[in-house]
Amino acid sequence: MISAYTMIKERFWTIDEIARLLGFHRNTVRKWIVDGELVASQIGREYRIRESDLDDFMERKQIKPKK
Numbered sequence: 155m156i157s158a159y160t161m162i163k164e165r166f167w168t169i170d171e172i173a174r175l176l177g178f179h180r181n182t183v184r185k186w187i188v189d190g191e192l193v194a195s196q197i198g199r200e201y202r203i204r205e206s207d208l209d210d211f212m213e214r215k216q217i218k219p220k221k
Contacts, residue, residue: 165205172203186211 169187173180184201186192191214193207 166202167205167208169201169203172208 167175169180169183172178173183176183183192187194187201187203192203192211194201194203196202
């Protein structure tokens with residue numbers, strides 16, 4: 155469980171902000187959320203993504219070079 159203090163300190167992103175940041179269409183970001191690839195909180199009709207959840211998502215998408 156996340157404390158209120160952590161939530162206040164951490165940045166939250168909208169779908170549109172992440173789409174612009176990563177260069178994807180907003181529908182792609184929404185699909186990642188619906189498919190469970192990107193963790194988000196739904197507040198009313200809007201999604202909010204914690205910066206740490208975006209970091210985790212990007213870490214999982216990293217391609218590791220073969221040795």
